Amino acid sequence: MMLPYVVKSAAWLEMIVGAVFVLWPQIPCMWLFGANPENIGWALARWIGVSLLGLGVACLPSKGSQPAAVLGLLLFNIGLFVLLAWVGLKAPTHGFLLWPGVILHFLISLALVAQVLTRSSPSAE
Numbered sequence: 001m002m003l004p005y006v007v008k009s010a011a012w013l014e015m016i017v018g019a020v021f022v023l024w025p026q027i028p029c030m031w032l033f034g035a036n037p038e039n040i041g042w043a044l045a046r047w048i049g050v051s052l053l054g055l056g057v058a059c060l061p062s063k064g065s066q067p068a069a070v071l072g073l074l075l076f077n078i079g080l081f082v083l084l085a086w087v088g089l090k091a092p093t094h095g096f097l098l099w100p101g102v103i104l105h106f107l108i109s110l111a112l113v114a115q116v117l118t119r120s121s122p123s124a125e
Contacts, residue, residue, distance in 0.1 A: 007059060015056030021049025022079075043087050050079035066119050074112040081105035 021028050025045030029037045037045045058072025084102045088094055 004061065008061065011056045011059035013056075014052045014059070018049045018052030018054075018056060021052060022046050023049075025049070043083065043091075046083055047080065050076060050083060053079065066116055070112060070115055070119075074109065074116060077105045077109040077112060081109055 017028065025042055026036045029035060029041070029045055054072045054076030056072070057075050058069045060068045062068045081102060084098060084105065088098050088102060
């Protein structure tokens with residue numbers, strides 16, 4: 001009977017740590033690795049944060065008509081789309097797959113939003 005509490009607690013812990021990585025990446029980097037992120041390390045730390053947020057949401061118990069995994073994937077793809085687009089606009093250099101990655105995560109986000117809206121509408125039931 002403790003398993004639901006352990007899963008829910010672990011999911012919330014991942015979301016909290018993910019939020020810290022997104023908002024203040026220097027704190028977990030310093031506490032975990034003893035160093036501040038430099039150059040691309042800032043974007044990678046935030047990528048970790050977005051991933052942990054998506055994982056945490058996906059692991060929460062599902063309520064209603066929408067599985068938590070779909071919401072977790074949606075959060076991950078929107079977060080990564082925003083992060084990669086920000087890197088593309090702000091970084092002086094980037095790799096040749098950055099903008100295709102931005103477009104890919106944007107398209108996946110659109111497809112998942114359509115899935116969420118379709119599953120949430122009263123006519124879908």
